[in-house]
Structure formats: C-alpha cells, structure tokens
Amino acid sequence: MNKEVLIVGLGLIGGSYAKRLKSKGYKVYAISRSKETIEYAINEGIIDYGDTNVSKEFVSRFDLIVFGLYPHVLLDWLNEYKDYIKDGAVITDVTGVKKEIVYKVDEILKDKNVSFVGSHPMAGREVYGIKNSKEDLFIGSNFIITPIESTNPRAIDVIKELGLDLGFKNISILSPEEHDSMIAYLSQLTHLIAVALMTAQDKTHLEKYTGDSFRDLTRIANINEDMWSELFFLNKEELIKQIDLFIDELNNIKELIKNDKIEELKDKMRLSTERRKHFNKGE
C-alpha cells in the first residue's frame, strides 16, 4: 500500500482522517495555519509531514486532497491556490452543507483538470481540534457523497474508496439538495433543539435534578458557534422548513395530551419505538 493524501485543515475531522488513514498505511501530509498544530501532529505521529505554508511545490505533489476547512475558508482557499493543485487530482471536503459549496467549487475549478467530489462524514464530537481527534471516529458511521452532473465518475470511486478506508459503514450518494434537506433535519435541527433546551429555561441548578435523557439531548448544546452559525445560514431555507415541520409535530403531540387522546398518543410512541430500532450504530 502506497497511498498518499494531503489534508488541508487539521481540526477534529481533519485530525481524525489523518489518524485513521495513517493506521491504514497511507502516507499522510497536512497543511494547517497553526504551527503548534503541525508540530503536535508530527510529534504524535498523526502525520508524516506538514507545513503552515501553502506552496505550489508541496500542494502539486498530491493526487488526493481532503479539505477539512470551514465552508468560507474552503472557497477562499480554492480561489487563491487552485493553480497549485496537480493536473488530474481528486479533491474532496468534509463540509456539513453542500448546495452552497459544491456548485461554487465546480465554478471555481471549471477551467482546471481537477475533480471535486463533495462528501460529508456523518460523525463528530461536541469537542474540537486535533487534540480531540480519534482514529475510530468514523467506524460504523454514515458517509454521504454528493456528486453533480459534471462530477467525474472515476473520482466518485476514489472518494468511495476513501470512505471505506476511513471505516464508514454506509456510503450513500445523494444530490447536494437531498443532502441539505436531510441534514437540516438530522443534524442542524437537532443542534438547535439542544441549544433551545439549554436557553429556554432560566431556572438555575437544573443539573441537580436532571436525568440521563436531558444529558443525552443536550450533549451537543456544547457547540462551536462560529462553525455552526456558518452552516445554519448556508442552509437557511431548508433548515427553517425542517424546524417548522418538527414544531408542527410537537404541537400535534401536545394537542393529543391536551385533549386526552390516549390511544393516538400511544400510537405515536409505538411508531417512534418501531422506527428508532433502525438507528442504532453498527446494525
């Protein structure tokens, strides 16, 4: 095995990609703006070599580049350095929204022989940075690839293989639009629910009375406001739709309770129990 990969951005996700790919035999290279991060990654054996500078000499060596950057940083980076990327290279991202990224990247790269394939690793932690990265973060998780009409089919295969090497269980293909609708519900809405649970009540000392369910629902209330606000606004329309959908259903359930509709309420719980069975990890 002699695969090489350049990872641009060594946060929680970039760092976890690096650890996992290194353990799978890749030679792993990285670019980070932080000298401390690069030094840490080299000292810990997370990467083989890294740089804080973006140079053509370095970037142009790679057939495969993964961008672990905030959405707007990714677009800026490509606008500035696209000419450094090797002819024929395959590149991917880890961004949590797709419609506002994929078509823009396609436009930026339109005159280049570089194949971009959008992808989204559906795993994360409520903590950030390379020091919290984990080699096994993706085991049993879902990986979504979001090609568009112009995407090179061979490049899709390269990113599928990357997903397998990273340890994902399900690798799915969705359009950017389908992805964003799905993710507004499955990920963005859940983060807003967690935030709302923490901010709706000003009572103090709730932690002395809570059980595990509230802890579970608010684990992600520990949230990186810069990254998530960027993701929320980039997917604003779809997110608002999904919030409304959820509030409508919670109101439906409230009305069942208000009007003593015991059997209808139990039906909701039975449906919920039945559906939830399919969501356990590793099944």
Place this chain on the structure above:
Amino acid sequence: MNKEVLIVGLGLIGGSYAKRLKSKGYKVYAISRSKETIEYAINEGIIDYGDTNVSKEFVSRFDLIVFGLYPHVLLDWLNEYKDYIKDGAVITDVTGVKKEIVYKVDEILKDKNVSFVGSHPMAGREVYGIKNSKEDLFIGSNFIITPIESTNPRAIDVIKELGLDLGFKNISILSPEEHDSMIAYLSQLTHLIAVALMTAQDKTHLEKYTGDSFRDLTRIANINEDMWSELFFLNKEELIKQIDLFIDELNNIKELIKNDKIEELKDKMRLSTERRKHFNKGE
C-alpha cells in the same frame, strides 16, 4: 450491616435497586406478580427471597418498603393492602410524577402509622424489565425527595440514607409541585421531543444518513407507551406549559436565523455551551 428492604415491583428500577442494595449488604426481599421474574431474581442472586402473593405475614415484616410500580398500580396496591404494612414502617416510591401521587398516598394512609416519603431516582434506561437492570444505574445520578407538610422528618432521613446507599450523587428536596414542574421540562419534554423527531418525518432510510446527534436525541424514542402516557397525563398541565416554553424558544431561534441575526444566534450558542458544562455526570 443488617438492613432489610422489601421491593414491590421488580422492573428496571426495582431490579436495579435490588442489585445495588444487595451489593451494599442489605437483605433484599421482593414481591412481583410475575413468577418468572421472582425465579429469575432468586436464581441470579438479585434478591434473597421473593413472592408473587401479597400476604400480611410477609409484608408486615419490613420497616422499609420501596414501591417500583406504575403510578395507578401503586395507588391500587396501597388501597388494597395498606393494613398489611408494619406499624412505624417507612415507605417510598420511584414514580416519575409526584403531585398526583404524594397527596393521594397521604390520604390513603391517613389513619395508619406508616410514613410515606415520595422520591424519584433520576436515572433510567430506554429498555425495560429486570433483565436490563443494572447495579450501577444510579451512580453519579440525581435523587429527588418530595416531602409534604405531614411527612415525618425521621422518615425523610431514612430515605436520604437509602439514596446514599443506592449511590446517588445529589440528593435534593423539592415540593411535589416543584418536582413536577422540573421533571416536565427535564424528562417528559425530552421524551416527547425524541418521539416527535421520529414521527415528524416520513422519509425512509434516514438511518443511512444520520450522525451521532440524531442518535443521541432519539435514544429515548424507544419508549414504553403505557408507562409514559400515564406519566404525561398525570402531569398534563405542567407538561403543556413546558412544551410551549420550549417551542417559543425554538421559534425565537428560528427567527434569528430567518432575519440573519448572526450575533444574537451566536449569543444563544455561547449561553448554551456555558450552561451545558454543569450537566456532565460525575462533576
């Protein structure tokens, strides 16, 4: 150590109480309607002795009785068998609502020299029955005791000591009304959110695209519809208030997104992150 306890009802909570108290040196006795449960509990060494019958001879031996029953079953049991309980005994429950229980039990026992102290162990699992019970279920968790004016202070101390023996970290005293308001928010609302997340969307195969956050928020969507509908209806008014409070806040957050109020949205996330720090277990 020579403590003895009778546990009436050997479900998830009763079974976990039994396991833990046995390991702390108690002699543990139990009553369950299910012969299979009693046999299992004896064979597994979870209890010292158990019976499927409720007899005066057996029940009247105990200075301490814990009821691990559904709310309406608890009230029925006490109405039927209150005369079997030993003079001077201290009894407690594990019920998830208090206002609709504590005053009724007080009324049932008004002519008896039996001290009831309501309590609520804030721990659980999304699975049920003695086979899922765990000795360490309560370690690091919260225990709420809900005395009323007529409650015997010595009996409160007995139940506090029981809470310590069970391994709880925080033992708090709340009025039944405070308890029900708190629990409507911290536990009942969270279960309804989990159910609504599973039932709002009819899209199939969501499990192929989900990440850990949706799994976290819906773990408890696997729900016992009989027990929880009983708890919801017993706390209906308070629950409806707390659902409305939460929906209002989620709508506030939606409006921030809709109107591009980036800084206000970030403020919510910063507040949420700050508050969530206090909720980790064992801190």
